[in-house]
Amino acid sequence: MxxxxxxxxxxxxxxxxxxDVHSAVARHRETIGPSADRLSELWRTKQLEYSWVRSLAGRYRDFWSLTEDALDFAAAKIGGIAPEARATLLDAYRALxxxxxxxxxxxxxxxxxxxxxxxxxxxxxxxxxxxxxxxxxxxxxxxxxxxxxxxxxxxxxxxxxxxxxxxxxxxxxxxxxxxxxxxxxxxxxxxxxxxxxxxxxxxxxxxxxxxxxxxxxxxxxxxxx
Amino acid sequence: MxxxxxxxxxxxxxxxxxxDVHSAVARHRETIGPSADRLSELWRTKQLEYSWVRSLAGRYRDFWSLTEDALDFAAAKIGGIAPEARATLLDAYRALxxxxxxxxxxxxxxxxxxxxxxxxxxxxxxxxxxxxxxxxxxxxxxxxxxxxxxxxxxxxxxxxxxxxxxxxxxxxxxxxxxxxxxxxxxxxxxxxxxxxxxxxxxxxxxxxxxxxxxxxxxxxxxxxx
The missing domain is CATH 3.40.50.1000 (HAD superfamily/HAD-like)
Known part of the structure; x- marks a missing residue:
């Protein structure tokens, strides 16, 4: 080189x-409902928390796994999302x-x-x-x-x-x-x-x-x- | 031992x-106004982010400095707080x-x-x-x-x-x-x-x-x- x-x-x-990390939720705002922005913010905040906490603790999991985990936490926090919405949002995250x-x-x-x-x-x-x-x-x-x-x-x-x-x-x-x-x-x-x-x-x-x-x-x- | x-x-x-980390803002909710809960959440989230990001980067600053920095960021994010509110909230944080x-x-x-x-x-x-x-x-x-x-x-x-x-x-x-x-x-x-x-x-x-x-x-x- x-x-x-x-x-x-x-x-x-x-x-x-x-x-644009918020484009996944933005595309499906109507499916998610009024908590869409909150979901997207929590998803991102948790994804980053997991990356730092796990790095410091020496317990790596790859970023895709953390992205899934963070969506699950964020969804639970806003009271749940439809099961099909999970797959839809993760698909959208693969093509932001x-x-x-x-x-x-x-x-x-x-x-x-x-x-x-x-x-x-x-x-x-x-x-x-x-x-x-x-x-x-x-x-x-x-x-x-x-x-x-x-x-x-x-x-x-x-x-x-x-x-x-x-x-x-x-x-x-x-x-x-x-x-x-x-x-x-x-x-x-x-x-x-x-x-x-x-x-x-x-x-x-x-x-x-x-x-x-x-x-x-x-x-x-x-x-x- | x-x-x-x-x-x-x-x-x-x-x-x-x-x-209770949220008791500092809670005590001064009326001074802060309708963004009080948002301020408290951002304050805590940023304080923790700073602790992890700085640990990983090898750029330690003590937790009190991070607490001050995080309050300043959170306050800017909600559009500012009164100068005297900053000192009041930090005093409250010392005696949560x-x-x-x-x-x-x-x-x-x-x-x-x-x-x-x-x-x-x-x-x-x-x-x-x-x-x-x-x-x-x-x-x-x-x-x-x-x-x-x-x-x-x-x-x-x-x-x-x-x-x-x-x-x-x-x-x-x-x-x-x-x-x-x-x-x-x-x-x-x-x-x-x-x-x-x-x-x-x-x-x-x-x-x-x-x-x-x-x-x-x-x-x-x-x-x-």
């Missing part, structure tokens, strides 16, 4: 950054909506000579399905999953998958995530970081700040570094 | 288990309501010859303040804080503070927590675990199950093991 000295590696988180700008942005970065990769908590099968549904496989040099390490972000070993794969130092990597906690972990590792703050969320992790904050991925094309 | 062969060590999580049964239960266990301790993410100063406000200092053999390790639960080193302090094996310890994720971590470590499910929450962490599920701490006195 010889990258020239001027080469750039752009690495993207997947869930929340390229794929991609944010509209990603094909254009990844294509332009690639045309500029950058290497492009995903670094995700997702298990390889769910990443394959998501990339395929988004139609961006041809733009990616690699899809890196933490699954081989059996630990989730923000463990530094997860970010080191990138530097090892591309033979670069952390400062050579531009890392993009919509998840502020992921930016904190990536910054602690030493990546240059762009926080894609689509929702206009308040900032946090005060001493682990992104180098740039953008409202969507298009900002990567505007601001050449 | 020579405990006899029949001795029991009862270890309690603090925040959520002995102290203790659950009503704890003095009786800890006293009875102590009378039966058990060793009693707290194992908490809390920093020593906030634990001192909480124990003092609850008036249970005389019932505790020790108050163990993860602060000396600079890592939070569910890292197994945190639970090992107990076995080291009391010179016992994990199976000799009865660990009580209202936090299901904490029970998962404690079970992974090997403690006998009682989940104090005060709120009737759905179960989770399916393969890291508590030995007992109780609706409050009084159940510890009913079921002698």
């Amino acid at each position: 010889s990258e020239g000295p001027g080469a750039k590696v752009y690495v993207f988180d997947a869930y929340g950054t390229l794929f 909506d991609a944010y509209p700008e990603i094909r254009e942005v990844l294509g332009e970065l690639k045309a500029q000579g950058a290497s492009i990769a995903i670094l995700s908590n997702g298990s390889p099968a769910m990443l394959d399905a998501g990339v395929s549904a988004a139609g961006i496989g041809d733009l990616l040099d690699d899809v890196l999953s933490v699954d081989e390490l059996e630990v989730f972000k923000t463990d530094p070993r997860t970010y080191a998958l990138v530097t090892r794969r591309f033979g670069v130092t952390a400062e050579d990597v531009s890392f993009q995530s919509s998840n502020r906690w992921d930016i904190a972990g990536a910054k602690a590792f030493g990546f240059r970081c762009a926080w894609i703050n689509r929702a206009g969320a308040p900032d946090e992790y005060a001493e682990l700040t992104p180098d740039r904050t953008l409202c969507d991925l298009r900002g990567l094309l505007d601001a050449s570094e | 020579s405990e006899g062969p029949g001795a029991k060590v009862y270890v309690f999580d603090a925040y959520g288990t002995l102290f 309501d203790a659950y009503p049964e704890i003095r009786e239960v800890l006293g009875e266990l102590k009378a039966q010859g058990a060793s009693i301790a707290i194992l908490s993410n809390g920093s020593p100063a906030m634990l001192d303040a909480g124990v003092s406000a609850a008036g249970i200092g005389d019932l505790l053999d020790d108050v163990l804080s993860v602060d000396e390790l600079e890592v939070f639960k569910t890292d197994p080193r945190t639970y090992a503070l107990v076995t080291r302090r009391f010179g016992v094996t994990a199976e000799d310890v009865s660990f009580q927590s209202s936090n299901r994720w904490d029970i998962a971590g404690a079970k992974a470590f090997g403690f006998r675990c009682a989940w104090i499910n005060r709120a009737g929450a759905p179960d989770e962490y399916a393969e890291l199950t508590p030995d007992r599920t109780l609706c409050d701490l009084r159940g510890l006195l009913d079921a002698s093991e």
Whole structure:
């Protein structure tokens, strides 16, 4: 993997950054009813809790299993969902909506000579399905999953998958995530970081700040570094 | 610390288990307004996220700092709170309501010859303040804080503070927590675990199950093991 000295590696988180994690419930809002937003928020919050708690405890389960577990908890918490809704929502999660700008942005970065990769908590099968549904496989040099390490972000070993794969130092990597906690972990590792703050969320992790904050991925094309 | 062969060590999580983490906002509900419940939930969720994300990233900050950070995020998220409300809520967090049964239960266990301790993410100063406000200092053999390790639960080193302090094996310890994720971590470590499910929450962490599920701490006195 010889990258020239001027080469750039752009690495993207997947869930929340390229794929809209709330699109699964949004597509089936009428089936779920008035608790749909609450279900989607709980689903995501629990999925992340499970990834951190299990990593710290040394009790890894792959991200797809955690996604199923988190949906079951969230559904129980709102008083239950129809059995067929479970399968429907999980199917939708395998093919989440991609944010509209990603094909254009990844294509332009690639045309500029950058290497492009995903670094995700997702298990390889769910990443394959998501990339395929988004139609961006041809733009990616690699899809890196933490699954081989059996630990989730923000463990530094997860970010080191990138530097090892591309033979670069952390400062050579531009890392993009919509998840502020992921930016904190990536910054602690030493990546240059762009926080894609689509929702206009308040900032946090005060001493682990992104180098740039953008409202969507298009900002990567505007601001050449 | 020579405990006899029949001795029991009862270890309690603090925040959520002995102290009601939602009592700080509850006391000042009228000041906060209609977003009070949302504020309290976000405050707690973010406090825990910070503990896990920072532990995994190797970027420890003490639990009091995380409690402040989490309140600031939660307040921004609901559109802001009055500057004096911040100080008021933090003062309330230093002296949270203790659950009503704890003095009786800890006293009875102590009378039966058990060793009693707290194992908490809390920093020593906030634990001192909480124990003092609850008036249970005389019932505790020790108050163990993860602060000396600079890592939070569910890292197994945190639970090992107990076995080291009391010179016992994990199976000799009865660990009580209202936090299901904490029970998962404690079970992974090997403690006998009682989940104090005060709120009737759905179960989770399916393969890291508590030995007992109780609706409050009084159940510890009913079921002698």
